Amino acid sequence: MQKFFKIKSGDEDVVLPEPKRVGSVSIEEAIESRRSVRTFEKKPVTIEELSQILWAGQGEINEAGKRTAPSAGATYPIELYVVVANVNGLKQGIYYYNYEANSLKILKKGKFARQIRKAALDQESVENASLNIIVSAQFSRTESRYGSRAKRYVFMECGHVGQNIQLQATAIGLGSVIVGAFRDDEIKEAIGIKEDVLYVIPVGRYKSG
Numbered sequence: 001m002q003k004f005f006k007i008k009s010g011d012e013d014v015v016l017p018e019p020k021r022v023g024s025v026s027i028e029e030a031i032e033s034r035r036s037v038r039t040f041e042k043k044p045v046t047i048e049e050l051s052q053i054l055w056a057g058q059g060e061i062n063e064a065g066k067r068t069a070p071s072a073g074a075t076y077p078i079e080l081y082v083v084v085a086n087v088n089g090l091k092q093g094i095y096y097y098n099y100e101a102n103s104l105k106i107l108k109k110g111k112f113a114r115q116i117r118k119a120a121l122d123q124e125s126v127e128n129a130s131l132n133i134i135v136s137a138q139f140s141r142t143e144s145r146y147g148s149r150a151k152r153y154v155f156m157e158c159g160h161v162g163q164n165i166q167l168q169a170t171a172i173g174l175g176s177v178i179v180g181a182f183r184d185d186e187i188k189e190a191i192g193i194k195e196d197v198l199y200v201i202p203v204g205r206y207k208s209g
């Protein structure tokens with residue numbers, strides 16, 4: 001598969017492994033077996049797996065800048081951040097997913113899972129996961145084209161992105177849960193962003209069966 005990444009990564013950025021376009025689990029199997037997973041093993045997720053689920057959520061897939069999830073008028077309001085606790089090949093910290101460069105930009109170094117858990121009304125799944133994906137939105141991008149209609153579009157898009165992430169995680173044997181219950185300001189402060197946060201998605205390994 002040809003690469004279409006346009007923006008080069010900075011010196012400190014972590015270039016992610018190329019996501020795979022072929023898997024061993026069918027879309028039907030992933031849809032059927034996806035369940036919310038809230039209890040995780042203390043085993044690391046690999047950087048290849050992280051790259052795969054970020055790509056499924058918001059990866060760029062062609063020269064026209066189209067991404068893996070649909071977007072109203074291709075205005076693409078969604079951004080992804082990753083709170084890394086236990087990922088092989090990555091230091092603990094908070095990263096921004098640069099979909100164009102297929103890379104991660106480190107924003108903060110250190111442990112943040114407990115802070116995110118507290119902000120998420122003390123949900124254990126958040127702290128026990130190997131990583132949390134933070135799905136945020138810049139509403140103004142979609143509002144500039146669709147005005148007041150944009151609000152519903154952005155929420156719908158967040159759902160598409162969350163579903164892609166959960167199905168991809170399922171297909172590669174990882175567990176995840178969509179978390180919508182959190183105090184917005186506390187998550188924004190922890191990540192260090194001003195835009196709205198819509199989902200927190202804990203991801204990790206779990207005992208199946």
Ligand SMILES: Cc1cc2nc3c(=O)[nH]c(=O)nc-3n(C[C@H](O)[C@H](O)[C@H](O)COP(=O)(O)O)c2cc1C
Binds near residue numbers: 034036125179181182
């Ligand atoms: C918008 C939304 C918000 C949710 N928020 C939470 C949450 O804060 N914590 C949680 O553990 N699960 C949360 N869930 C997961 C649901 O509880 C779960 O999808 C539901 O119980 C159905 O189970 P299943 O995902 O295994 O099919 C949320 C799901 C959605 C779609």
